[in-house]
Amino acid sequence: MGDFHYQDRLIFVLKFKDYWANELDFYSCLNNIVFPSQLNYKNILKLIESCLEIRLPILVFEYVKHGTFRDQSDNSFQLTHWLKIAMEIANSVAYLHLGFSRPILFKDINSSHLLFDENYVMKLFNFSVSEFIPEGETHITNGVRGTSGHVAPKSLHTGYLNEKCDVYSFGILLFEVLTGQRAIDLLRLMNCDLYSLRDQAKIHIENNKFNEIIIIVGVGSCPGEEQHLQALAELAFKCLSNSAEDRPTMIQVVNNSG
Structure with missing residues (x-):
């Protein structure tokens, strides 16, 4: 590249x-x-x-002037811009799932596949492992490929993939947006592994400790920001449900991200 x-x-x-x-x-x-x-x-x-x-x-x-999402970890974006990025990601994945007669599974949503143009508009990139769900089917079962830490644990075992697998990956990415941490560093920070991330996140949310790991610049400068962040954290938590059936659809994510 x-x-x-x-x-x-x-x-x-x-x-x-x-x-x-x-x-x-x-x-x-x-x-x-x-x-x-x-x-x-x-x-x-x-x-x-x-x-x-x-x-x-x-x-x-x-052309993408500003590199990947990962390159922005030290960027002093304000909260509104980080939330705009999260919405752009959610809308893009919802478009893949709903914009065609057969849903497209991106299968590898992670920070290195999000690029930024000169205006810091997010661009989803790299369809190397993406697939259409076959006509008349609700899933694919031809193997799991994706970035470590971003793939739903049950899918790793069963090979069963549908749109809810992208939802799980989005949940991981949303936590990265909220914390400024890569998935692998987030696991280390919360002292857990992939299989217990959801439980640890739940503990942080229920004990009102999630803001201990939120490092977004400017949080608290406007009324309602902390409540909005808490709501987004809870949304990410739902996306990480162990059962695919308990995760929201991407259109539900979009409707609850604003």
């Missing part, structure tokens, strides 16, 4: 390895053409052009 000039403008370039020799790289490259080509949404990184006639294929995307 990197930034280059193309036709007198800056672009974001994704280069692949020898995808003819590696099946995973082949499907990763294909997914990053097929899905972005069909998605016309302001918070999904736009594919401009692809070059597949060479040994190492290149995909050209719109």
